Amino acid sequence: MEDISKSDKYIYILRRRKRMATIVSPQHFSPVEDAENIKKACQGWGTDEKAIISILGHRNLFQRKLIRQAYQEIYHEDLLHQLKSELSGDFERAICLWVLDPPERDAHLANLALQKPVPDCKVLVEIACMRSPEDLLATRRAYRCLYKRSLEEDLASRTTGDIRKLLVATASAYKYHGEEIDETLAHSEAAILHDEILGKAVDHEETIRVISTRSSVQLCAILNRYKDIYGRSITKDILSHPSNEYLSALRAAIRCIKNPNRYYAKVLRNAINTVGTDEDALTRVIVTRAEKDLKKITELYHKRNNESLDQAIARETSRDYKAFLLALLGHGGI
Amino acid sequence: MEDISKSDKYIYILRRRKRMATIVSPQHFSPVEDAENIKKACQGWGTDEKAIISILGHRNLFQRKLIRQAYQEIYHEDLLHQLKSELSGDFERAICLWVLDPPERDAHLANLALQKPVPDCKVLVEIACMRSPEDLLATRRAYRCLYKRSLEEDLASRTTGDIRKLLVATASAYKYHGEEIDETLAHSEAAILHDEILGKAVDHEETIRVISTRSSVQLCAILNRYKDIYGRSITKDILSHPSNEYLSALRAAIRCIKNPNRYYAKVLRNAINTVGTDEDALTRVIVTRAEKDLKKITELYHKRNNESLDQAIARETSRDYKAFLLALLGHGGI
Incomplete structure (x- = not known):
């Protein structure tokens, strides 16, 4: 059954996440003290953004949750509303995303x-x-x-x-999340994808069915069989068509499934190389991955580009926004 | 928020269910005693089906769950396997469905x-x-x-x-389950359905989108607007096409959303009127609804047919299967 040793699996995931996360958070902390210090930083003339970053930029998901609860209990106000009214621009958007629970976010x-x-x-x-x-x-x-x-x-x-x-x-989709793979099916569905993508199919119904319903391990098997049989990856074959919005989304979906870290490293690269920087994409990847696999993503980024992600961010962004992103990347803190 | 007074709603649903349920279950019972009596009924020459019906036919969901647990603990065997090996035919299928948890079922x-x-x-x-x-x-x-x-x-x-x-x-779908209705949208989407169903649409993409994504209260509003504007129900308009498998499934979907009890009463009627009786359909409706709204369904059945559901079942089925269905309909028991 899929549920066996769920707790073991959970502990394993938590440990793996800790190894791959970039944020640095203290083992001991006081949610009440943090809430009070954030309140102080918001009071009086101007806001003390540095203080806010030094607290929230170095607290993990569970700790932020407790701080938000403590803040609500002490001041009868949602921490999120307080931050929204005090801060602005990219920094505000980034820190608000960071305070949200991942599903809400x-x-x-x-x-x-x-x-x-x-x-x-x-x-x-x-x-x-x-x-x-x-x-x-x-x-x-x-x-x-x-x-x-x-x-x-x-x-x-x-x-x-x-x-x-x-x-x-x-x-x-609410996909099967186990490890079982059906190799015969992987083989036959690789052929179905090939027919639709390189053939003259009027639509991509089977491709969409396969991508949206097969489990991620099964999809990886299908994509591997595809490359074994046809000698080219499916993402390259998609590129042989004139690009359109659907094909580019399909390609993105396949790349997300195949190698999430590489996909994110590419999103970061595009965000940084865009004229004026795409701050929304930058924020999104760093905030959503900082507690998951951002270390791995930054390693890939460094390998593929001539500088580290930290250097690129330090160059392309400024002030509190820059300080906050760097905090999530593990700078400063305890 | 959708979650406000969830517990009040839950109590209301439980009370309503009790009013609409047909099964009769004792307030006090012993899961261990029940498990032991079922074991006894399965031992020796032949099986005592009557004893099994008198127990399981009169225990609610929660009670059956406890009996299955007690059985597992005492005999290190799944009650379901025991029943499967002792019983047969329609009776076996019905009682096994009944013992399963609703999601498993x-x-x-x-x-x-x-x-x-x-x-x-x-x-x-x-x-x-x-x-x-x-x-x-x-x-x-x-x-x-x-x-x-x-x-x-x-x-x-x-x-x-x-x-x-x-x-x-x-x-x-994981639909919105709240009470909010958008009347303007109901109006415009009623027109979309009408265009696709009575027009010469090459496909039913919008119809499927509306049926599969709008919440059930919103869908009821759309179906009502449809009838107000065009003077006929959408299910009648679907019937104006030559029937095919898709259209009949679409019609079934709409009838399920519009009036679940009436839909089930019709399924029962068809099951009983089929030559030889469609026992699978009969079992499915009675087992899945006995603790929910079977009382309402049987009332509708009686109104639309010249006899009560109990009479029809007594005539069309026999032996243990009949006794078990009648138990779920509230006969016998405490």
Whole structure:
């Protein structure tokens, strides 16, 4: 059964996360003291952003949760509202995302992506394809609570055509999360993908079915078989078509499934290389991965670029926003 | 927020269920004694089916769960396996379904429907459209545990075309479950449904989107607007097309959403009127609804037919199977 040794698995995941996380948090801390110090930093003339960063930039998920609770109990106010009213710009957006619980945060990011004049499909694909089935479910639950509609409902009404099919199917999935692989099926479905992507298929129904329903380990097996049989990766074959929004989302989905860390390293690179820097993407990746696998992502980033992520961020960003991102990357702190 | 007064709502639902349920269960009972008496009934020459019915036919969900636990602890055997090895035919299938937890039961029913040479789409629609979002989710979780694949994965690989779109979308949804209605949207989406169903649409993409993503109260508003504006119900308009598998599943989905009790009364009527009786359908409805709204369903059944459901069952079924169904309908017991 899938549930056997769930607690062992959980401990293993926690340990692995700690190794791959970048943030540095103290073992002992006082939520009440932290809440009081944040309040102090918000009072009087101007705000003491440095103090806020030195606290929140060095507290893990559980600690931030306790600080938010303590803040609510002492001041009868949501810490998030306080921060929103005191801070501004990229720094405000980054620290508010950081204070949110991961499911709330993903729901918020998905909603922002859907609110744009042209929905930001890559963010939506990232959330749908990169999270574990349970995390995605928690995000859908948070979305329902926050917006009184379901995530798939908004996805389906804000997009159309193939991109809608892909987004709704991947975001609605509650995939099998075990380790079992069906090799025969991997073989036959690699052929199905090849036929649809390089053949003259009128639509990509089978491709979308496979990508959105097969478990991540099964999908990796399919993608490996694809390369074994046809000598090229599926992402390269997708590039042989004239690009469009759907194909680029499909490619993003496959890259998220195949190698999440490499995908994120590329998002960071694009965000930094864009003229003027894409702060939203930068914030999104750093905030959502700092407690998960940002160490691995920064290593990949360094290997593929001529500088470390820290150097790039120090060059491209400024002031409190820069200080906060660097704190999440492990600078300063205890 | 959706979660406010959840416990009040829960108590209300429990009370309402008790009023609408048919089974009769004692307030006081001993799970150990029940487990021992079931064991006794299974030992020696032949099985004492009457004893088994007199116990399990009169225990509610919570009580059955405790009996199954007690049985496991005392005899180191799953009660379900014991019953399967002792009993046979329709009676065995009915009592095993009854002993299963509702999410496991629905997962099992969905899997059975998918295993058929031609998948039984009506059963699948029923599960996808009739359960609350949380119950459907619990079913998907149970499906993943039992079959090591996701429900939508099997639905997508065992069906094709429009019926696949409808089934996968409705089964994957995690709908908003609150009371809020958007009347303007109801109006405009009623028009969308009308255009696709009576117009010359090449596909039903919007219809499937609306049915599978809008909340049940919103869908009822849409169906009401439809009738107000066009003077006929959407289910009647669907009937104006030559019937096919997809249209009949779509019609079933809409009827499930609109009036679950009436839908079930009709399923029972069809099951009883089929030559030889459709025992699977009969069992499914009685077992899944006996603790929920079977009283209401039997009232509707009686109104629409010239006899009570109890009379029809007494006539069409026999022996232990008959005795068990009648027990679930409230006969005998304490």
